[in-house]
Amino acid sequence: MIGRTLGVYLAKRFLQSLAVIFFTIFGLIYMADFVEMLRRAGDVPNTPVSIVLLVCLMRTPSIAEQVLPFATLFGAMAAFINLTRKLELVVARAAGVSVWQFLAPPLVAALGLGAVVVMLFSPGAALMKAKADEIEAGIFRTQVSMQDSNLWLRQRGRDQQSILRADVAAESGLRLSGVTVYVFDLKGRFVERVDAEQARLIPGEWELKTALVTAPAVDPRRVEIYHLGTNLLPTQVAQSFVAPETVPFWSLPRLAADTEAVGLDSVGYRLRFQQLIALPSLLAAMVLIAACFSLKLSRMGGIGLMVLGGVGAGFVLYVSSKLVSDLGGAGMLSAPVAAWTPAIIANLLGGLTLLNREDG
Structure with missing residues (x-):
């Protein structure tokens, strides 16, 4: 040596x-x-x-x-x-x-x-x-930042579960545009599909605006506001839009586990x-x-x-x-x-x- x-x-x-x-x-x-x-x-x-x-x-x-x-x-x-x-x-x-x-x-x-x-x-x-x-x-702050996300979410509500997809997201995922939701009952049976121009996350639910609801054996109907129950908290959705480069090394495992727990990527x-x-x-x-x-x-x-x-x-x-x-x-x-x-x-x-x- x-x-x-x-x-x-x-x-x-x-x-x-x-x-x-x-x-x-x-x-x-x-x-x-x-x-x-x-x-x-x-x-x-x-x-x-x-x-x-x-x-x-x-x-x-x-x-x-x-x-x-x-x-x-x-x-x-x-x-x-x-x-x-x-x-x-x-x-x-x-x-x-x-x-x-x-x-x-x-x-x-x-x-x-x-x-x-x-x-x-x-x-x-x-x-x-x-x-x-x-x-x-x-x-x-005068500029609105929209990002191409093609976001997919799997979530549960009080009496149903759903899969949500959005074309674009803003405000760290709290506002979505081009939204499509597939709603299932708790046993996994398809209930209906909801297409909306915009969606906003509030505590306990997604508020979908100008929604078209399509269900089996039922004529499609339009509603101004569609309330979709969710178990996601605003902080959990916002975390999923945090860039990995901005997360400290010691916090990455916990954030990954929390993100997976709510069905996010x-x-x-x-x-x-x-x-x-x-x-x-x-x-x-x-x-x-x-x-x-x-x-x-x-x-x-x-x-x-x-x-x-x-x-x-x-x-x-x-x-x-x-x-x-x-x-x-x-x-x-x-x-x-x-x-x-x-x-x-x-x-x-x-x-x-x-x-x-x-x-x-």
Whole structure:
């Protein structure tokens, strides 16, 4: 094993390079978000620039967290290239230090950094993002935010159960448009179908406006207000529209369980939870991949080719991660499989490549 002094030195150099790249990206994200927010704030009179600056600053950590794996990749590449150009790694390897020994400190640093991000940085970023969204909603309160939801709900009432579908939702799901309801009795037998232009959730029921009620062997009838009983509370429906990125890590399991208990979709929360748990492993994989593209620089020559290879590897990993995540979000893959597959495959490929180049 390498000595403590060399191990601390290697880990320190890696963390320094990572910090420079991460905070550079952080600053770029902040400036781009500030310019866009300032443009939107121009349509709202008397909006203080200080509030815009604060909102952007509170939103940036949540966005920057998503680029942390790639900052780790490029930070590790920069550290290894600099160590190789200064012949420090060459001397270490000449002294009998294997590639796995001098990679151990950066790997341990990456795992530790991932744990800190999951337990401290991510919850803080989620809370700031949620608060920033509240402030932003207050600034642009004159604009009604509607989102394409294609919402499906399974619910129970006092003497019936129903399945509700809506085209769009507003006010965190408390107001719906383009509503279709299939009503069943407590034994699961179909009773009637209700189509309404709008629906509003009030305690104990959905209030459907301008509804068309169709039942077997009965002529369709129109009613101005249709009262549909429900066991859903306004807070439960509103929670289902909370973005997973705005929920702290420690609250994700409870929120997922509460969402499932009322028949709502909790895949996003469970996927987010598993992705955060897999983050330290993914950061370690970035270090291995970076080593594949930077340790043989002195023999292969050409920094540009190596950097291009690392960028290509990062792009392929990003596309793959996004694809697997979308499959998990659509329910085609389980949350653990969708979250852990990119990290596991990246670790295996990075380790296999290093074994082939250094020990094979």
